[in-house]
Amino acid sequence: MRKREEREERESRQRKEADRVREEREAAEWEFKKQSADVTQNDVETGNPALADVVNLNSEQQQRQPNTHRSPTPLATLPSFPLPALPNAPPKSVLALQGLDQALVDAEIVDPSTLLPIPLDVDNDAGTGLTEKMRRRLKELGITELFAVQTALLPFLLPTNRLQRALYLPYNPPRDVCASAPTGSGKTLAYVLPIVELLSSRIVTRLRALVVLPTRDLVTQVRETFETIGKGRGLKIGCATGQHSFAHEQTQLIADSISQRVILIPLQGGSSKVDILICTPGRLMDHINGTLNFSLQHLRFLVIDEADRLLAQSFQDWLAQVLAATRPTQSHAARHHLTLESMITASEPCEPCPGTMPYPDGLAPTFLHLHTESDFRTDIDDRKESSCQKLLFSATLTRDPGKVAALNLRDPKYFIVQSHVEGHQTIDFAMEKFTMPATLTEHMIVCESSLKPLMLFHLVHTHGVVNALVFTKSAESTTRLVKLFELFETARVAEHCGEDRQIVIRAYSSDAGASERKTILEKFKAQEVQILVCSDLISRGIDISHISHVVSYDAPVDMRKYVHRVGRTARARRAGDAWTLIEEQEARYFKSMLKAADHLEKVKRLRVSEKDLAHLRPQYEVCELCSLPTFSHDMTFCRLHSDL
Ligand SMILES: Nc1ncnc2c1ncn2[C@@H]1O[C@H](COP(=O)(O)OP(=O)(O)OP(=O)(O)O)[C@@H](O)[C@H]1O
Numbered sequence: 001m002r003k004r005e006e007r008e009e010r011e012s013r014q015r016k017e018a019d020r021v022r023e024e025r026e027a028a029e030w031e032f033k034k035q036s037a038d039v040t041q042n043d044v045e046t047g048n049p050a051l052a053d054v055v056n057l058n059s060e061q062q063q064r065q066p067n068t069h070r071s072p073t074p075l076a077t078l079p080s081f082p083l084p085a086l087p088n089a090p091p092k093s094v095l096a097l098q099g100l101d102q103a104l105v106d107a108e109i110v111d112p113s114t115l116l117p118i119p120l121d122v123d124n125d126a127g128t129g130l131t132e133k134m135r136r137r138l139k140e141l142g143i144t145e146l147f148a149v150q151t152a153l154l155p156f157l158l159p160t161n162r163l164q165r166a167l168y169l170p171y172n173p174p175r176d177v178c179a180s181a182p183t184g185s186g187k188t189l190a191y192v193l194p195i196v197e198l199l200s201s202r203i204v205t206r207l208r209a210l211v212v213l214p215t216r217d218l219v220t221q222v223r224e225t226f227e228t229i230g231k232g233r234g235l236k237i238g239c240a241t242g243q244h245s246f247a248h249e250q251t252q253l254i255a256d257s258i259s260q261r262v263i264l265i266p267l268q269g270g271s272s273k274v275d276i277l278i279c280t281p282g283r284l285m286d287h288i289n290g291t292l293n294f295s296l297q298h299l300r301f302l303v304i305d306e307a308d309r310l311l312a313q314s315f316q317d318w319l320a321q322v323l324a325a326t327r328p329t330q331s332h333a334a335r336h337h338l339t340l341e342s343m344i345t346a347s348e349p350c351e352p353c354p355g356t357m358p359y360p361d362g363l364a365p366t367f368l369h370l371h372t373e374s375d376f377r378t379d380i381d382d383r384k385e386s387s388c389q390k391l392l393f394s395a396t397l398t399r400d401p402g403k404v405a406a407l408n409l410r411d412p413k414y415f416i417v418q419s420h421v422e423g424h425q426t427i428d429f430a431m432e433k434f435t436m437p438a439t440l441t442e443h444m445i446v447c448e449s450s451l452k453p454l455m456l457f458h459l460v461h462t463h464g465v466v467n468a469l470v471f472t473k474s475a476e477s478t479t480r481l482v483k484l485f486e487l488f489e490t491a492r493v494a495e496h497c498g499e500d501r502q503i504v505i506r507a508y509s510s511d512a513g514a515s516e517r518k519t520i521l522e523k524f525k526a527q528e529v530q531i532l533v534c535s536d537l538i539s540r541g542i543d544i545s546h547i548s549h550v551v552s553y554d555a556p557v558d559m560r561k562y563v564h565r566v567g568r569t570a571r572a573r574r575a576g577d578a579w580t581l582i583e584e585q586e587a588r589y590f591k592s593m594l595k596a597a598d599h600l601e602k603v604k605r606l607r608v609s610e611k612d613l614a615h616l617r618p619q620y621e622v623c624e625l626c627s628l629p630t631f632s633h634d635m636t637f638c639r640l641h642s643d644l
Contacts, residue, residue: 013087020085021084024082025081025082028079028080031079100399100426103411103413104399104426107429108152108413108416109416109418109426110148110151110416110417111417111419112148112181112185112417112435113148114151115145115146115148116151117144117145120132120136127155128151128154128155129197130154130193130197134196134229137232138229143189147186147189147572149185150186150190150193153177153179153415154193156177156415157194157389158194158197165198167198167202167300167387168387170366170384171384173387173410174387175411175413176389176392176410177389177390177413178404178409178413178415179391179392179415180397180416180417180429181417182395182418182434182435182436183436183566183567183571184572185417186572187305187393187395188222188225188543191301191303191305191393192229193229194301195276195301195303196229199235199275205272205273206269206270207274207294207298207299209275209302210277210299211276211278211279211301211303212279212303212310213278213541214281214309214540214541216242216514217517217538218305218306219239219280221542221543223237223239223278226276230276236275236276237276239278239279240277240280241280241283242282242283242286243514246290249283250287250291252274253272253294254272254291254293255271266292266293267362268362268363269298269362269364270294270297272295281310281315281319282315282318284318288321288322289321295325297363297364299326299387299388301389302322302389303390303391303392304391304393305393305394305541306393306540306541307392307398308397308398309394311398311407312403319406323408326386327366364386364387366385390407395434395567396434396559396563397429399430418435419438433597437570437571437576439575440567440569440576440577441575441578442577442578442602442604443606444582444603445581445605445606446582446584447581447583447584448584449584452583453484453620454617454620456481456551457616458608458613459549460503461492462612463577463579465549466548467527467530467547467548468550468551469531469534469565469569470551470553471550471552472533472534472535474535475509475510476511478511479509481533481553482505482507485531485533486505488619489503505529506523506531507520507533508520508524508532508533509535510535510537520532533553536565539561539564541564544568545574547568547569547571548575548577549569550577550578551578551580552565552566553581555586558593559593559597559599562593579606
């Protein structure tokens with residue numbers, strides 16, 4: 001209705017504009033003719049014979065040939081014509097909705113404040129689809145209510161109809177799901193709970209759920225969640241991140257379930273020691289291409305967490321290859337027939353299979369028709385749909401049509417957790433305005449670049465910014481900031497004659513090896529380290545409950561980065577503060593970035609005067625003086641100050 005009104009209004013505006021242009025053009029032509037007539041008259045009167053002759057001749061000719069084209073008489077001044085005027089551009093909000101996928105227009109908008117208590121009665125699952133066993137497990141873990149994204153997704157992924165809970169749905173394949181919900185709102189449980197519930201009914205172990213995440217740290221974190229939630233359900237969970245050797249990973253994933261030896265012959269249905277595999281895309285590609293019998297044909301769930309980040313990685317065209325591996329194609333059939341031939345011609349029979357045929361058992365229903373050899377058609381020969389349900393999650397889910405199309409989604413259902421907005425409800429999502437946790441407070445401090453270290457000390461010692469993540473722009477700046485902070489702390493504690501506790505700060509960046517990083521993270525989780533200085537390596541997904549502050553020491557380059565950084569605090573409805581230090585020359589860009597995201601008024605500006613910093617200055621200067629001799633040799637200290 002609104003669209004039609006807008007279109008009519010635009011058309012009427014365009015009509016009026018055309019009328020105005022026509023009138024102005026007619027007026028100009030009339031003026032032009034009038035001036036021509038004046039010139040003729042003047043020339044005749046002022047006795048300009050040449051011009052008068054031309055004019056007279058022209059007028060005679062015109063009288064003789066009234067309809068033929070006559071070149072205009074040169075004028076003293078050129079007539080002016082109005083410039084063509086364009087109609088006003090439609091507002092951004094209208095543009096954002098144009099060409100929007102119908103699935104997005106039909107998205108289910110979920111209020112972030114929604115909470116659903118989890119009942120423990122045997123027969124009452126409050127519409128969540130969770131079994132009593134799972135509800136009890138959640139209670140043991142202290143989870144008594146479902147968060148908004150979970151209340152929306154669980155009934156959808158865990159239908160009450162038992163047939164729809166089957167592991168294979170070749171004739172009634174499930175719809176894919178895209179979920180956008182703020183950071184720390186419980187997206188992980190929104191997919192872990194249904195996967196554990198549905199897969200618990202399986203009898204044979206096959207690879208049925210694949211969870212792809214962008215970093216190793218996130219793989220470890222999600223694995224822990226699966227293990228905690230799935231305790232006592234008998235599901236086998238594996239990881240593939242490249243942390244261990246490829247051969248080791250292969251033995252963890254693929255083996256004969258009886259002898260536990262790696263199978264050396266191709267099995268049509270693949271082989272798996274795990275029901276759920278959590279991995280990074282790189283290692284996943286290695287297994288798809290290099291591990292015999294690693295098959296995705298039995299997948300019931302393909303989860304792409306932090307989907308916008310993963311879809312931005314075109315690494316080895318990973319997504320296309322994964323999707324292809326879940327669907328039957330002629331190449332699958334060709335591969336199996338090829339290996340069959342090679343086995344027949346092989347001089348030594350392959351172990352441990354007694355025959356030379358690929359083991360015909362274990363094909364997923366979707367793949368069955370590729371392997372029938374008989375001349376008459378049966379149900380087996382019917383084309384069936386893959387039962388793999390794709391689940392996409394992010395706090396900053398992309399709406400880029402190209403990227404979404406690459407996923408080949410099946411009748412996707414969108415769930416968007418965001419506060420109610422006036423007008424069209426998906427508009428904020430379409431315009432990539434992201435929802436922040438309601439419990440988050442945000443501040444920015446605009447200062448000179450040279451004052452940033454002092455500002456950080458001020459935040460720590462005046463505003464109690466500990467249990468904090470401090471984000472810098474690079475691994476190098478991370479190391480330097482940690483060194484400077486340690487010097488400052490030593491000077492400060494020395495001045496207070498050791499009465500104050502020194503704040504422990506550590507760097508967490510790609511400069512440290514994987515095991516060192518793991519140790520540092522564990523110490524931070526155990527609160528032995530109070531401040532972790534890091535690059536954007538852990539800006540996404542990492543869930544550490546006690547982080548009460550996030551400081552962007554170097555400003556984030558875009559809104560997505562900002563959302564994920566600040567989202568490391570204020571998780572699971574806890575309170576949290578985010579601080580961003582902005583150099584004076586960055587202030588304009590940063591503010592316009594926030595404004596474009598409709599978020600400027602949420603970020604309060606904190607003004608810090610020289611007076612506020614005065615009590616820290618002596619220690620800062622003492623620390624500078626005391627440390628100069630030590631550092632002047634290797635120039636580190638000088639660089640510290642010039643770069644920070
Ligand atoms: N229903 C619940 N009750 C209590 N705590 C919950 C509930 N659901 C999730 N949590 C906790 O909330 C925290 C954040 O959850 P999670 O890591 O899934 O957030 P997320 O939405 O994936 O965030 P991000 O976008 O940053 O990855 C976790 O510690 C999780 O255990």
